[in-house]
Amino acid sequence: MTAVDPVRWRVVGRDAGAVVVVDLAVDLVEQRRARLSEADWVAEASTTPTAVRWVWSDTTRWYAALLADGVEIARAHDLRLCHAIVRASTLVPASASEALRAEARWDAAPTDTSAAAPSPRGPALFDLDDGEALPVGVPDGIDDVLAEFLRQQAAVAASNDPGRLRLLLAAESAGALLAAELHAAGVPWSIEVHEGILEAALGPRPPAGTAPARVQEFAAVVRSALGDEAASLDSQPKLLRSLHRAGVLARSTSRWELAEYDHPVIAPLLAYKKLTRLQSANGWAWLDEWAGDGRFRPVYVPGGVVTGRWASSGGGALQLPRQLRPAVRADPGWTLVVADVAQLEPRVLAAMSGDLALAEAARGRDLYDGIVASGAISTRADAKIAMLGAMYGATTGESGRLVPALRRAYPRAMGLVDAAARTGEGGGAVTTWLGRSSAPGDAQWREVQDRAGGPDASDADRAHARRSAGDRGRFTRNFIVQGTAAEWALAWLADLRASLAALPPVSDDARAEASGPVFSQRAHLCFFLHDEIIVHTPKEQAEAVAEAVRQSAARAATLLFGGFPIDFPLDLRIGPDAAKS
DNA sequence: TCTACAGGCGCG
């Protein structure tokens, strides 16, 4: 059996009601087991040196309770998340992951910790749309957990690139810790500012069940312009019919299409839609439910997107409108460090393809300006449209027309995404820089392709297959870039999280102003969105935090891409609110 | 009455 050092692993599982910890100190031969009560387990976790990595079934299943008890975990290995990566990774030969892939119980959805009723859950099933069902909750018995850990270690060791996979698994697991911490900490939220925004836009808070004053005003103007005092504005089919009667022959009621028509109803209707959107998505009801205690606590779902990006569930963390950003406000005595990466995805593409020309265009400046400076494309706006089109697979319109110029200027970078698209069109799997792989085309997809190639295929069959192949190609084209960008972001987060934890203790004044879990008594991450972070910090540490944010970005670049000359410039602001100035 | 879906729109 192979040694599991240099990291010191502690494997956590349950057994007959108690928490069991197996310490894999140096060698698996020297396993030491300890059976702990819940209280002892909290004490054990809270006094663990930061160099120890806890191995557990599912971070969401264990960590929320520890955080509630004031315990922080520095390092973890999330078996559920890592199982998903290892089982699909093309870096792992099929023979090396066979044992792991046979363990379907580890393909379960995250443990649902929100349910009010505790444990004695039978085989809870989570219905999927195709009639299959995915069980909720992976195994958490100590023997199951230990066995799965060993399967994963073996598969990674037998992979083509254990170093990259280990980095990915560590980053993914650190992300899971952080996701729980972000939820526990919450984004500091000013109810007053939010209410001010709502009142300015919508008027005073209306009684439940009635529309705000400004919404009613615009509705009246719209109905009058339609010449129909009873027109329904909230039902798409009815609104469309009303518009047709008034001479607006739109085929949908979407904002962009309506904007093309010149009619007195358009302006008030667009205003009406904007206001009702604000009211229904982030109005007073949202404020009460999600930020009523002065903290916005979205539920993050690490690994929730196939590409490795996080998803979210509840609260709409991924859709927080810029309009509401001013409501993010630091506590008294505290401030915010807000940072986002400029053009993360094309920079990642330059690095992973080894495209020195694109890296040169990106170096030390706005990447799109750099493309213009190179002469490849004439305006910044066009360069941006072309780059997005190249990464998303645009074939038509302005974007599609501009992509060929990019292909000539940056053949390596474009060659990489074009190759990923061809792989996807053929039903194959593609893999990110660190080893996260997409699923290959499934049986149903394959069947569509096979039918189109058969002797009695109809034109419709062939068109369907062509479209379906194109859809997959655009997905895999984007997967390698979006997924690698997610890996860069995770590396940035993980490094920063550790740096913040190592900052010296803050003054008692700052601590006294803070509220929430123990780690929120000092500078801590409170928000993450793909390529953007917010750190809530005592004012006295803001500069140190900003420096840590920059250093972590630089270290993430080195960690992933070594000495390749690519930089990741940050747009970084320090201030009491998170609105972009 | 309940659930599934589509339209629409917010974010990267």
Place this chain on the structure above:
DNA sequence: AAAGCGCGCCTGTAGA
């Protein structure tokens, strides 16, 4: 302006 990728949430409607 979308286009071309990835999401979540709200609303109303259609269908069981």
